Amino acid sequence: MEKFKSYTLGQLDKIPQLSGLSEEQIEEIKIVSSIYPFKTNNYVLEKLIDWNNIPDDPIFRLNFPHKEMLLTEDFEQLKQIRATGTDEEIKEVIYNIRMRLNPHPAGQVDLNSAYINDDKLEGIQHKYRDILLFFPSQSQTCHAYCTFCFRWPQFINDLDFKIQSKEIGPLLEYLHENPQISEVLFTGGDPMIMNSRVLDSYIEPLLKVDSIKTIRIGTKALSYWPYKFTTDEDAEGMLNVLAKVTKAGKHLGFMAHFNHPVELEPPVVKEAIDNLIKIGATIRTQSPLLRFINNSPETWTKMWEKQVQLNCIPYYMFLPRDTGAQHYFAETLERAHEIYTEAIRNCTGLASTAKGPVMSMTHGKVEILGVKDDLYTLRYVKHRDDSKTFKVFTAQSISPKPMWIGDLQEIKSEIMNY
Ligand code: SF4
Structure with missing residues (x-):
């Protein structure tokens, strides 16, 4: 019988596989894990991660936080305050960064x-x-x-x-x-x-x-x-x-x-x-x-x-x-x-x-059906208002690098709402 053993941030130093990482890499994991939660377990460490392919192994990326997950200025501020600040100052910086990360997207708290x-x-x-x-x-x-x-x-x-x-x-x-x-x-x-x-x-x-x-x-x-x-x-x-x-x-x-x-x-x-x-x-x-x-x-x-x-x-x-x-x-x-x-x-x-690629957003799940230049054809595969489910609509990008529904604007404003 396999025995479950988990490791959280405080036990990072006890993970044997991490001994191959540099001090700098470990410190980066610690810094980012002060913002995002961290937990791994013996199955992930032993059966899923390829330790010959660190840090690019996909499961390592999936489970271990890494530096680029924070904006550079946030990472540097955190690194600095952790080295020189009081507990209260560190807490405040952590809290402010977390608040900027939109902790409750898509109206989860109010609308749902x-x-x-x-x-x-x-x-x-x-x-x-x-x-x-x-x-x-x-x-x-x-x-x-x-x-x-x-x-x-x-x-x-x-x-x-x-x-x-x-x-x-x-x-x-x-x-x-x-x-x-x-x-x-x-x-x-x-x-x-x-x-x-x-x-x-x-x-x-x-x-x-x-x-x-x-x-x-x-x-x-x-x-x-x-x-x-x-x-x-x-x-x-x-x-x-x-x-x-x-x-x-x-x-x-x-x-x-x-x-x-x-x-x-x-x-x-x-x-x-x-x-x-x-x-x-x-x-x-x-x-x-x-x-x-x-x-x-x-x-x-x-x-x-x-x-x-x-x-x-x-x-x-x-x-x-x-x-x-x-x-x-x-x-x-x-x-x-x-x-x-x-x-x-x-x-x-x-x-x-x-189905895909699908964005699960405030009012429903939106699937991208087609893209031509900056024009997008989309469809709600599910909408909180049933009458809009499976309706197709078109939108135009309002961002040079659209990555989310908020980067698009509906061409005839009837269906899409945020
Ligand atoms: S994606 Fe699922 S398994 Fe992974 S941390 Fe979130 S809730 Fe847990």
């Missing part, structure tokens, strides 16, 4: 809140008519943290930005008042960090709600800790709890995050996927397109083809959201569209099911 009467419900987001997002408090962490994560403020204790709930009662009440909701998505963090007993306490009551037809689980456990579904002490218990969903006649949809084909290679990943499929789960896959990690058509073709071989369904190619280190990870919209198109073109039919 759910209410019963005038009471705001904690840990619940209701953006689209038919699906509710639930953030159990026990899942507001992950087996390791991704450097690009748009939920990075969820993992920082001294930021009062956590979306989380310990209670299932308000969620059930809200579902009874809103029978048009047919899906609940467990999210976080990673809900698969919970143990089977805690997960069961949420799942069991949901199965009694007739209007709920689908339970979705957003997770990166298949990449960062696949033993969760194979040899962990709790693996059998976890599979048993998840199996209750399909036994109750509901759909169990795993939204699995894979960012690079390397994550699909260890044999234990196939075993974990097989075990989930045996209990009736369907596994759909998604990832953002990320510079330095997966920004080539070949990487995506390889990833999607391998996913189909493993009985997963490619679902979304996202673009990095307008928070955190977007400036570092994002391709231009035009390049993103080229990468997506070429990747799909080289896929077999069954591997070309992913």
Whole structure:
């Protein structure tokens, strides 16, 4: 049985594989990790990262923060204050940098809140008519943290930005008042960090709600800790709890995050996927397109083809959201569209099911359908106002290097709003 061992910032010096890095490289990781959360684990270190390819290895870039994730002036200010400032001064600089990184993009806090009467419900987001997002408090962490994560403020204790709930009662009440909701998505963090007993306490009551037809689980456990579904002490218990969903006649949809084909290679990943499929789960896959990690058509073709071989369904190619280190990870919209198109073109039919490139923004998910010079054809694949879902619209770039929806302006202002 593999034993899970995680390392956070304070334990950086205990990671044996880092002994090959220079002092300067280690210091850079420490500086950037004072802004973004850092966590890795023994599986990522031993099975996924190629330590002969540092610092360019894609999984190293995915998991270890690096200097360019901060603007040069922020990095230098932080370096300076850490060397000469008081604790209070350091805290203040860190806080100010974090605030400039748009910690809550896309109106998550205000626009997606759910209410019963005038009471705001904690840990619940209701953006689209038919699906509710639930953030159990026990899942507001992950087996390791991704450097690009748009939920990075969820993992920082001294930021009062956590979306989380310990209670299932308000969620059930809200579902009874809103029978048009047919899906609940467990999210976080990673809900698969919970143990089977805690997960069961949420799942069991949901199965009694007739209007709920689908339970979705957003997770990166298949990449960062696949033993969760194979040899962990709790693996059998976890599979048993998840199996209750399909036994109750509901759909169990795993939204699995894979960012690079390397994550699909260890044999234990196939075993974990097989075990989930045996209990009736369907596994759909998604990832953002990320510079330095997966920004080539070949990487995506390889990833999607391998996913189909493993009985997963490619679902979304996202673009990095307008928070955190977007400036570092994002391709231009035009390049993103080229990468997506070429990747799909080289896929077999069954591997070309992913929508993309898609921006998940304030009012919905917008897909880029075509680019010609500075003109863009786009479509909402999902809009918070149903009547706009699947509507096509055109927009013009208002930036020399458009990387997000805010860099475009709709040509006839009818559909697009931010
Ligand atoms: S596993 Fe998901 S929620 Fe956790 S850090 Fe990575 S992207 Fe973010």
